[in-house]
Amino acid sequence: MATLEIVNVTxxxxxxxVLKGIDIVAADGExxxxxxxxxxxxxxxxxxxxxxQSNDGGEIRINGIDVSEQHxxxxxxxxxxxxxxxxxxxSVWENIAFPLEARGISKAERRLEAEKVAGLLHLTxxxxxxxxxxxxxxxxxxxxxxxxxxxxxxxxxxxxxSNLDAKLRVVMRTEIKKMHxxxxxxxxxVTHDQIEAxxxxxxxxxxxxxxxxxxxxxxxxYHTPKNKFVASFMGxxxxxxxxxxxxxxxxxxxxxxxxxxxxxxxxxxxxxSNLARQFDGKAVIxxxxxxxxxxxxxxxxxxxxxxxxxxxxxxxxxxxDTIAVLKSNMGDDSEGEMVARFSAKTSATPGTxxxxxxxxxxxxxxxxxxEDAIFHASTVGKxxxxxxxxxxRKA
Numbered sequence: 001m002a003t004l005e006i007v008n009v010t011x012x013x014x015x016x017x018v019l020k021g022i023d024i025v026a027a028d029g030e031x032x033x034x035x036x037x038x039x040x041x042x043x044x045x046x047x048x049x050x051x052x053q054s055n056d057g058g059e060i061r062i063n064g065i066d067v068s069e070q071h072x073x074x075x076x077x078x079x080x081x082x083x084x085x086x087x088x089x090x091s092v093w094e095n096i097a098f099p100l101e102a103r104g105i106s107k108a109e110r111r112l113e114a115e116k117v118a119g120l121l122h123l124t125x126x127x128x129x130x131x132x133x134x135x136x137x138x139x140x141x142x143x144x145x146x147x148x149x150x151x152x153x154x155x156x157x158x159x160x161x162s163n164l165d166a167k168l169r170v171v172m173r174t175e176i177k178k179m180h181x182x183x184x185x186x187x188x189x190v191t192h193d194q195i196e197a198x199x200x201x202x203x204x205x206x207x208x209x210x211x212x213x214x215x216x217x218x219x220x221x222y223h224t225p226k227n228k229f230v231a232s233f234m235g236x237x238x239x240x241x242x243x244x245x246x247x248x249x250x251x252x253x254x255x256x257x258x259x260x261x262x263x264x265x266x267x268x269x270x271x272x273s274n275l276a277r278q279f280d281g282k283a284v285i286x287x288x289x290x291x292x293x294x295x296x297x298x299x300x301x302x303x304x305x306x307x308x309x310x311x312x313x314x315x316x317x318x319x320x321d322t323i324a325v326l327k328s329n330m331g332d333d334s335e336g337e338m339v340a341r342f343s344a345k346t347s348a349t350p351g352t353x354x355x356x357x358x359x360x361x362x363x364x365x366x367x368x369x370x371e372d373a374i375f376h377a378s379t380v381g382k383x384x385x386x387x388x389x390x391x392x393r394k395a
Contacts, residue, residue, distance in 0.1 A: 002063050002076075002153035002186050003028050004049070009058035011044055018044050020210040021058070026188060026203065031180050033189045035197040036207035037233070042190045045207075046158055049188060050079050062153060078147035079156040082163060084139040086131040086146075093118065093127040096145040117145045120179065137168045141175065148179070157189040161196065173199055194234050198222065206230050223362075223378045228371040231287050231364060237323075240293065240338040241330055242286040243368065248276040255286055255365075257308075260327040265308040267360055271375050279367075279374065285330075287364035293340035295324075295348065296355030304361035309353040313337065315346065322346050324354070 004026040011019040018041045026032040034042040048055045051072035059066045067075050078099075086095050096117055097110035105113075118124045121141040131139055140160055147155060157176075161169045177200055180187055191197055197204050198218045206213040206221060206229075214226040225231035231239045244257040249268065253276040256266045267286070296307055316323040324346070326338040340356055348354045365375035 001028050001184065003061075004032070004154060004186060004188065005059070005061040005064070006045070006049070007059040007061065009045070009048060009055045009060065011041075011048060011053075011056050018210050019048070019055070022207075022210075022212060024205055024212065024215060026186055029184045029186055031187045031189065031200055031202045033191060033197040033201035033204050034207060035191055035194055035204060035233075036213075038192060039209075040207040041210040042192075042207050043158055046079075046156055046188065046190045049154075050077055050156055051075050076153040077156060078150045078152040078154075079158065080140075080143050080147050080160045082159045084131070084143045086139060086142055088131055091128050091130060092123060092134070092142050095131065095142050096123075096149055098146060099150045113149050114145070117148045120148065120182065121145050121175065135168075136164050137172055140164065140172060144176075144179070148183075153186065155185055155187040157187065159191055160189075161191075162193075169193075169196075176200060195236055198234070204234075206233060224373070224376045225287075225364065226373055228285060228287070228366045228373075231366070231373070235289060237290050237339040239287045239289055239364075240326075240328075240340075241366075242288070242328070242338070243330055244284060244286055246271075246276070246279045246282060246284045246365075248273075248280045252276050253279070255284065257286070258329060259310065260329045261311050263309075265310070267306050267308065267358060267363075269360060269363065269365070269375070269377065270380050271365070275375060283368035284374070285366040285368050285371070287366060288358060289362060290323075290339040290341050292359035292362040293324075293326075293338075294357050294359075295340075295342035295346050296357050297346070298343050298357065304359050305357040306360055307355055307357055310356050312348055312350050312352060312354045314350050315342070315348065317344065320344060324348065326356075 006022050006024040009019055009022045022045060036042050047053045049060055055068055060068050093111060093114040097114040100110045100113060118127055121144060123141055126138060161172050173196060189200060201218055204218055204221050205215045208229055214221050214230045221230055221234050242257055244255040247254045247256060251268050252271040254266050254268050256264060258264055311327045313325045313327055321344050322342040324340040324342045326340060328338050342348060361377050363377045364373055367374050
């Protein structure tokens, strides 16, 4: 069990700065997930924590001690890689117990420890098999067992599930979460898959271009993103964005939105008077999750919904519900569509305007210039306008 502190860590490869002064703290027993797009520096940071490469500046502290200059074997860290890296000529139990052999532990004791770890990972019946006789998920569990048997202070995972199929990834996520619950050991997990981040983490750190964009609980980064990048990266499907102009009014402000294809709609938002005054008449970006955009015919349980009419492109039935793909007014190919969740039995027709209920208690606002978040409705509570059908002005 250990605390991990990353203090102003920098790393360069030639003229390229990959880590730009990273500051992160993982408390004792925390499950810290580093998430971000390819090339953001997350694997480089993990390698620096493990001691597989040196950091150019800053400190990496374990239990308050700077280990930046320590050899990897002296850091009491175990790492699980993307590739299984198993010894093909050794059995499952021999692979698991291999780290103990280097410590001079007897074969009988090694076998006993391997059996204990195998029990945790549901590998007991495979102990005498060779890796080639195992599935991908079983091999990854053996790799995890080899890390577990060392009983380290910190576990490091470098995208351990990326080589598995979708169904097996779900199973292995559950196994890893159970393992963390049972052991209570500090874990640092690297992934580009934000679903893995949301389901596993007690703390998420979102990285972009070698910098920390936001650090917080899964709930924090999902519901109160600090900027548009975090909002778009976290969530599947990702957050929808709509550009508009903010205008002060009696409830706070109204965002006026020019609809793609013509026409204008508006939503009343309970922003503070200071924010309404500061951004009155300025361009902003409204952020709204797909689950907060529903078919107007769906039942709503509270008074936080407002209705707009919006052009529908296609419907994608999924069984439990229907994904509605809507046109975007962002004017950017990368954000050329939005997604809403309609009922499974929706009667909406693609190519027409459809009525959508927007949960304004779940929206975010971003400065159109800086893309920093300026408002999160979820922090206001339920003091939002009653549901109304807003008038629409023709373009």
